Amino acid sequence: MKKIVTILGARPQFVKAAVLSRVISEHNVIEEVIVHTGQHYDNNMSMVFFEEMKIPVPKYNLNINGLSHGAMTGQMLTKIEEVLAFEKPDAVVVYGDTNSTLAGALAAQKMGIKVIHIEAGLRSYNMSMPEEVNRILTDRISNLLLCPTQTAIDNLEKEGFANHNIKVVKSGDIMKDAVEFYGAMSDEKATVLQNENLEPNNFVLATIHRQENTDDIVALKGIFEGLTKIHQTKKVVMPLHPRTKSVLEKNKLRYPITFIDPVGYFDMLALLKNCALVVTDSGGLQKEAFFNKKPCVIAREETEWVELVTHGFATLVGSNAQKMQEAYQLHSNKNHDFSVSLYGDKVGETIYQEIKKLIIQKE
Structure with missing residues (x-):
C-alpha cells in the first residue's frame, strides 16, 4: 500500500x-x-x-x-x-x-x-x-x-x-467540504448562542488576531473604534484571541463591545450561521462567512480571497473606522446572492x- x-x-x-x-x-x-x-x-x-x-x-x-x-x-x-x-x-x-x-x-x-x-x-x-x-x-x-x-x-x-x-x-x-460536514454537527453540539444569550441575525461576529493589527496600536485602535460604532447599531460579539487580549490589557484599552472567551469550532460555526455579518482579519473566516451566506468586512489592506471582494461579498477596510462603518451599512442594506459557486x-x-x-x- x-x-x-x-x-x-x-x-x-x-x-x-x-x-x-x-x-x-x-x-x-x-x-x-x-x-x-x-x-x-x-x-x-x-x-x-x-x-x-x-x-x-x-x-x-x-x-x-x-x-x-x-x-x-x-x-x-x-x-x-x-x-x-x-x-x-x-x-x-x-x-x-x-x-x-x-x-x-x-x-x-x-x-x-x-x-x-x-x-x-x-x-x-x-x-x-x-x-x-x-x-x-x-x-x-x-x-x-x-x-x-x-x-x-x-x-x-x-x-x-x-x-x-x-x-x-x-x-x-477543501474548507467548503469541512464547513458542510461540520455545519450539520454544530446544530447539535454548539452551546454558545444559549450561553451568551444571542439572538439569530441580531449580532455582528468579529475576530481580530493578526500580528499586523495587534502589533500596530494605531491600527488596533482604529479597528476597535469602528467596531464600537457598529456596536451602537447592532451588538458586536468578539471571541477574544489571547494575543489581542494581551495587547488591550497592556495598553489599558477598553471598548464597549461584547467580548467572550475563545470558542471551539462547533461554536464558531454556530456564531457564523446566526450572525448578521462578519468583521475579521482572518483569512479562513472570510471564506467561512461566504459558505454560511454572510457578508464580510475585512480588517486588512489586502486579501488572498480576492473573488469575495470582486463579487461583492466582502469589503476591504484596513483599520479605518469610518470605512468599516460604511462597509457595515453597505452590506446591511444589500441583498447578496450567495448561490454563485466560487470554491x-x-x-x-x-x-x-x-x-x-x-x-x-x-x-
Missing part, C-alpha cells in the same frame, strides 16, 4: 485535513500518517477535540512551539526529516502557509520525496507577512499544487510556473484522485 505523510501545525489545518482523511479512509488504497508539529499550542486540541470532530489522532506530535520563526522552522525541519526517514512515504502533504507547511515541504524535497501543497497559489502580495513567504517558497518546491480558485491558478501563471515541472490543478477549496464541490474527492495519480503509477 502506498503511503503519505501529512504535516499539520494549527487547528484549522486539522479541520481541513480531516476532509481528506475521511476520503482516504473510504477508498482504503493509501495509508496516511499524520504529524502534528505543535506549532500552535491550543488548549482546545485535547482528545475530546479529535473525538468530537472525527479527526484522526496524529501518530507523531513534535511539540515545537513558542520559538522565533527561524528557530521553529529549523527544529521542525530536523524532526520532520527524522519522521520521513523512518516512515519512507511516497509523498508528503502540506496545507496552507504556516512554518509547519514550509518545513514539511523542505524536508521532503531535500529527501527526494514528492510534495503536495493543498491551498496553493494564494497571494496577498505583502512580503511583510511570514505566511506570504511560506506559501511562495512551498509552491516553488512542490510537485503537485492544488489550487482553491482560478485566481490562485492565475497567480502561478504570472509567476512562470508553466516553465517548471510542477503539476497545477484547480481543485476547489468548487466535492473537493476532498478531487484532491484524493490527484494524489492517487501522482503516487500510484501503473506497473
Whole structure:
C-alpha cells in the first residue's frame, strides 16, 4: 500500500485535513500518517477535540512551539526529516502557509520525496507577512499544487510556473467540504448562542488576531473604534484571541463591545450561521462567512480571497473606522446572492484522485 505523510501545525489545518482523511479512509488504497508539529499550542486540541470532530489522532506530535520563526522552522525541519526517514512515504502533504507547511515541504524535497501543497497559489502580495513567504517558497518546491480558485491558478501563471515541472490543478477549496460536514454537527453540539444569550441575525461576529493589527496600536485602535460604532447599531460579539487580549490589557484599552472567551469550532460555526455579518482579519473566516451566506468586512489592506471582494461579498477596510462603518451599512442594506459557486464541490474527492495519480503509477 502506498503511503503519505501529512504535516499539520494549527487547528484549522486539522479541520481541513480531516476532509481528506475521511476520503482516504473510504477508498482504503493509501495509508496516511499524520504529524502534528505543535506549532500552535491550543488548549482546545485535547482528545475530546479529535473525538468530537472525527479527526484522526496524529501518530507523531513534535511539540515545537513558542520559538522565533527561524528557530521553529529549523527544529521542525530536523524532526520532520527524522519522521520521513523512518516512515519512507511516497509523498508528503502540506496545507496552507504556516512554518509547519514550509518545513514539511523542505524536508521532503531535500529527501527526494514528492510534495503536495493543498491551498496553493494564494497571494496577498505583502512580503511583510511570514505566511506570504511560506506559501511562495512551498509552491516553488512542490510537485503537485492544488489550487482553491482560478485566481490562485492565475497567480502561478504570472509567476512562470508553466516553465517548471510542477503539476497545477484547480481543485476547489477543501474548507467548503469541512464547513458542510461540520455545519450539520454544530446544530447539535454548539452551546454558545444559549450561553451568551444571542439572538439569530441580531449580532455582528468579529475576530481580530493578526500580528499586523495587534502589533500596530494605531491600527488596533482604529479597528476597535469602528467596531464600537457598529456596536451602537447592532451588538458586536468578539471571541477574544489571547494575543489581542494581551495587547488591550497592556495598553489599558477598553471598548464597549461584547467580548467572550475563545470558542471551539462547533461554536464558531454556530456564531457564523446566526450572525448578521462578519468583521475579521482572518483569512479562513472570510471564506467561512461566504459558505454560511454572510457578508464580510475585512480588517486588512489586502486579501488572498480576492473573488469575495470582486463579487461583492466582502469589503476591504484596513483599520479605518469610518470605512468599516460604511462597509457595515453597505452590506446591511444589500441583498447578496450567495448561490454563485466560487470554491468548487466535492473537493476532498478531487484532491484524493490527484494524489492517487501522482503516487500510484501503473506497473
